[in-house]
Amino acid sequence: MDESQQATPLTPDPVADSAYADAHRKLQDLRALLDRVIVGQGELVTHLITAVFAGGHVLIEGLPGLGKTHLAKALAAALGLHWARVQCTPDLMPADVTGAEIYATAAGGASTFQFRPGPVFAQLVLVDEINRATPRTQSALLEAMQERQVTHAGITHRLPSPFCVLATQNPIELEGTYPLPEAQLDRFMFKLTVPFPARGSLLAMLDVSLDAEPADTLQPIAGPADVLRIMELCRTVLLGERCKGAAVDLIVATQPDSSGSNSGASRHIRYGASPRALQAVIRAARVGAVMAGRSHVDIDDLAAVALPVLRHRILLRLESELEGLDADATLASVIDGWRRQF
Amino acid sequence: MANSIMQSLQIAVRRRLLRRQFVAAARLALWGSAGLLLLAMVVHLAARPVRVDTVLVAIVTLWTSMMAWAGLRRPSDSACALWADRHLGGASAFSTLLEMREGKQVVPNTQALRWLEYWAAARVPHSLRLLGERQESARLSRPLLSVLVCTALASIVLTLPGTAPSARQELAAPSPSGVADRPAPDAEPPVSTVSALASALRSAESRRASERRDDSRASAARSGKSDVGTGSRVAQPGPAPPGERTTLGGVLPGTAVDTAPTAGAKQTSGAASGRDAGDSRDDRADAGVSRVPQSTIQAQRRESSERRPSLQRQADVDQLATFDDDLPMHATTERQDPDPAAATPPPATDATALTPTRAAYVQAWMKASRQRR
Numbered sequence: 001m002d003e004s005q006q007a008t009p010l011t012p013d014p015v016a017d018s019a020y021a022d023a024h025r026k027l028q029d030l031r032a033l034l035d036r037v038i039v040g041q042g043e044l045v046t047h048l049i050t051a052v053f054a055g056g057h058v059l060i061e062g063l064p065g066l067g068k069t070h071l072a073k074a075l076a077a078a079l080g081l082h083w084a085r086v087q088c089t090p091d092l093m094p095a096d097v098t099g100a101e102i103y104a105t106a107a108g109g110a111s112t113f114q115f116r117p118g119p120v121f122a123q124l125v126l127v128d129e130i131n132r133a134t135p136r137t138q139s140a141l142l143e144a145m146q147e148r149q150v151t152h153a154g155i156t157h158r159l160p161s162p163f164c165v166l167a168t169q170n171p172i173e174l175e176g177t178y179p180l181p182e183a184q185l186d187r188f189m190f191k192l193t194v195p196f197p198a199r200g201s202l203l204a205m206l207d208v209s210l211d212a213e214p215a216d217t218l219q220p221i222a223g224p225a226d227v228l229r230i231m232e233l234c235r236t237v238l239l240g241e242r243c244k245g246a247a248v249d250l251i252v253a254t255q256p257d258s259s260g261s262n263s264g265a266s267r268h269i270r271y272g273a274s275p276r277a278l279q280a281v282i283r284a285a286r287v288g289a290v291m292a293g294r295s296h297v298d299i300d301d302l303a304a305v306a307l308p309v310l311r312h313r314i315l316l317r318l319e320s321e322l323e324g325l326d327a328d329a330t331l332a333s334v335i336d337g338w339r340r341q342f
Numbered sequence: 343m344a345n346s347i348m349q350s351l352q353i354a355v356r357r358r359l360l361r362r363q364f365v366a367a368a369r370l371a372l373w374g375s376a377g378l379l380l381l382a383m384v385v386h387l388a389a390r391p392v393r394v395d396t397v398l399v400a401i402v403t404l405w406t407s408m409m410a411w412a413g414l415r416r417p418s419d420s421a422c423a424l425w426a427d428r429h430l431g432g433a434s435a436f437s438t439l440l441e442m443r444e445g446k447q448v449v450p451n452t453q454a455l456r457w458l459e460y461w462a463a464a465r466v467p468h469s470l471r472l473l474g475e476r477q478e479s480a481r482l483s484r485p486l487l488s489v490l491v492c493t494a495l496a497s498i499v500l501t502l503p504g505t506a507p508s509a510r511q512e513l514a515a516p517s518p519s520g521v522a523d524r525p526a527p528d529a530e531p532p533v534s535t536v537s538a539l540a541s542a543l544r545s546a547e548s549r550r551a552s553e554r555r556d557d558s559r560a561s562a563a564r565s566g567k568s569d570v571g572t573g574s575r576v577a578q579p580g581p582a583p584p585g586e587r588t589t590l591g592g593v594l595p596g597t598a599v600d601t602a603p604t605a606g607a608k609q610t611s612g613a614a615s616g617r618d619a620g621d622s623r624d625d626r627a628d629a630g631v632s633r634v635p636q637s638t639i640q641a642q643r644r645e646s647s648e649r650r651p652s653l654q655r656q657a658d659v660d661q662l663a664t665f666d667d668d669l670p671m672h673a674t675t676e677r678q679d680p681d682p683a684a685a686t687p688p689p690a691t692d693a694t695a696l697t698p699t700r701a702a703y704v705q706a707w708m709k710a711s712r713q714r715r
Contacts, residue, residue: 238438240437243434293461294461296454298434
């Protein structure tokens, strides 16, 4: 997204006070706030905001100490959301995540089983090191993410709205972990990687968070209602035929056996992106359009979210992995070739 | 208001796209013109003469069709909007707005459409400024240069007389009635033809004289030298122009035209001059084509074949008596015998060049023959 598109005129106008302008302002403010707290991770912050307002879940991958938990706490504080944290271990049980029925005695002496909600019932759930949980626990969590409800003892409990799961995983120390299967990875809208900050960012970080935790003192600039309103607004963003076709072409370009795929993808990709990825691309691009102050999607919005949407949804061939290729490099060439068509 | 602003952008973009189309058509037409000129030159040189006006008509037709093609392809509204989106920072706003207005999509939210109109209208001045700043090179220099070069070449080539093989064949082919064998009354023979004709006539006269002189053996050598001179006059170095042979035949009615290949003519001339001269080989006859009328050569051959038996018989007898095949032995014998016998000279062919040893042998044979007489 270039600078000229960012500089959208938002001068007083008969329609300037519309919901789009308001949402645009809110999102800009939120990004600026998080940029001040999470220093040097501008792209990560933007993608995180995009995923939250698109109603998706995020898998964050990064080394320990890069501020993943800090980011989740800051986001929850800035949006005024109720948040919870689950530290995954191999002995974590599904009931520890979704909740359990306990035998409770009321004041009158009557004893009944009562459902005690687990941490998944928070609006923003930080699931730390999700790959350390057993597949059974992972499955329970991911079912809740998908259905946005928990069924226990025959009773369905709706999860709160907005609901967003930020799961983290460590790319190293994979011993004793349970990597997420592809079907469960597909439930995450974005997979974000946390890069190591630049030197300037590290220096700025010392000024911001050496003696205090800025997320603890962060004042919310919006509430859950605002989040829901903006989420609803993003669904009304216009999508032209050209952008629809471009989004479809992007997904097709990742397919190894499709005629529309380019040679790089067909050579290295074993499994391409799913139709769910197409929906995720468009939903995320709509949020990106609102963040840019537009009520219509552009190709650049699609391109901006293509990599985080697709990087965990493709599988490379074994030969390509042995050659040292990773999903990001392969997708970069795919996206570059796709972008040149438009 | 927004509509008028959008219209202004659309008009400007359409004008720009039309101009691009015309420039592209002109570029294609320039390349096509250069190709046509090249083609005309090739055809003119290789196949048949090409008239300049034909080439001009083809070029004008090409330009007309290309300009018509460019003019008829009027950019549509969607194409203009798409181009503005791509190149003028429209961010898909113009094409999306056009789709919504044309009713291609069900507008989910009128507020979104109004915001889109507002956004696009606010974007138009920026897009118009970008359009004004956008300089696109016409890329006409190379095709223009090619056309200029081809035009210059074509102006030279197409004004040349037809040099195509077909044209030459038409000139060279004898007509069935034999009219073409005679020079046209209004056509003036070229200077080279006249000189070749004179040479041929002179060589014929001198050969007749040399035949008369050949009756006596004492004058054979002189006659041979004269023949050498004659041969040098007759044989012209280098290939003869194709048109001269016909003219020669036409000017000499009654004599057979020498239609033998060049090698055959060369061999005949070399044999005649070498036999008769006896002491030198006519190198010039090898290099050129003899234009001696065939009748003269045939008469010379007849006369030579009549002479050959007596000479051969005498030489064989002398060879048996005096010479051995071995040349050093022959030299010893010559020293011992002051009156060496004659021997058969080596056959004078073009393929055998006279080495100094053989030349000495021939001279010795001639000297002995003279002394014996």
